Amino acid sequence: MSRFGTLPRRLVHLVILMFGITLVTFFLLRLIPGDPALAILGSSYTHDRAVAIDSTLGLNKPIWSQYALFMGRLLHGNLGFSFFYGESATTVIGQHIAPTVFLIIYSAVLAAVISFPIGFVSGLRRGGVVDQSSRVFFTLSFAMPGFWLGIILILIFSVHVHAFPLSGFGRGFAGHVYYLFLPALTIALGFSTVLVRSLRAATIGTLQAEFIDTARMKGIRWSRVLWRHVFRNAILAVVAVYGVNLAYLISGTVLVENVFSLPGLGTLLVSSVSSRDYPVVQGVTLLFAVLIVAINLVTDITQAALDPRVGQEIGT
């Protein structure tokens, strides 16, 4: 079997999945109780406008041709018209992508910085000080709403110690790094729970492997065994955890953006709910789902590249 094993079959699944995602997003609009045109227009409802909306959304056509219309537009990058912003939904969403992407990457990096040493040491010294205290802390943080943790961090680092700003996105790369530190830390602390646990488990597992005994018998220095054999193998497992939990990172971003009033997709999503800007809600939902599927694929390929054993496992 080739190194990438069943990846082609997986790609077929992916196409089916993408099709399903568009179907779900399409049917979201059908959940609106009553007349969608009335819901979209609200107080500015007139008969003529309602007819206009019905024809742009295709509500006067049978459902399958409505879906065909939706798909046709989607393939042209047209997500519909945002009645609230008076622009195409694609443009509106495009304007809000940068802070979200920055925040997701920032918090993923920060989570690695926090959890890799803690997880590794916890695994090496089970029941030690680091293991016990990180266990208590992360059990608590698992029961903590992310947005609340964000507010606590604001209270400590912005209100009492004036170290970081209350909200905002900042200017330039350095500005973003500074302004987004607390938001990214909030998400990273939540995410670290999972990373620490899995790295700890992977480290314990790797330590019991026979190749570690072999390495020691060959007389390799213990520190070198730890770094070259244990850590590098244990970290492989964590790569997968990143991909699988991207959804978690995104959910965290949606909340944290709202806490720190960042101009990202999360705040856009929530404000579009209250302004009944359905095409934007639909578009953001679709975008996030496609992002997750894409990143999962990238994770799988990365893993297959890093670890030949995985190639055979994917898709089974």
Place this chain on the structure above:
Amino acid sequence: MSAIWAASPSELLMRAATKAAGRRRSFARRRLVLIAGLAMLVIAIAAVLLAPVLLSQSPTTIDVLHPLSSPLTAGHLLGTDQFGRDILARILYGGRIDLAIAFGATSVTLVSGTIIGLVAGYFGGKVDSLLMRIVDLFFAFPFLVLIIAIIAMLGPSIFNVFVAIWITSWVAYARIMRAQTVVAKKQQYVLAARALGYGRLRVMFRHILPNTASAVIIFSMVDAIGNIILAASLGFLGLGAQPPTPEWGTMISDGQNYILTSWWLATLPGLAVVFVGVAFSLIGDGLADVLRAGDR
């Protein structure tokens, strides 16, 4: 698939908890964790239900003379909010919504997801692959985003929070239960039951379910934590409970506006979430120890 690769945070935690348990803890200590968790949950439920008996204040009464008074002032143990409403009363009354969502949403999805997973795993074939493709589809969306999108369409309200969770949350149970069923199906007790000519329903619900239910039950405790955080999160975003109804998330959201001067508004309701979350987490750990004790 190996254990680590395809696990959500909650599943991973569950596994870690299950594995770590028992090895080092004595039986008495295992029981103690479960009892402590149950005790905390009973305290929370009792406090929330008995709020009218425990307190003289109502959660919506406005004390014009004492807005934003700090905790431990006379008459207001945990202080008041910007309208002079008693924080303790609002936390207790507000907890009714959050706990109702934790129980109401979790129990329904536990049952529906378990049945779907059982059917998919037992029958296999086309039913199985169709149901599992649907499960994959739900997992493709970020959970919170999908919930928000559904609420966006249905309109923000507490009832629609339930509906959104009912629509989406069964998938995790279905996936866990299916995996359990596929394994159990080939075991001798199931083969024996089938050899005796028992009907499919009887084999599924009388033989497989009792022997495999521990995994979903333990997971439901983790899910309950997720749902209580979700309820508060949606309240915080203004998509759940609507003012003036007290709810933990909306209280935190209101309190954030006064963060510079009055820290207690936003922090105290969050502690209530953490309290209930830790209770569920201890129950989950304890149940994992007690239920899995026979497996090893």
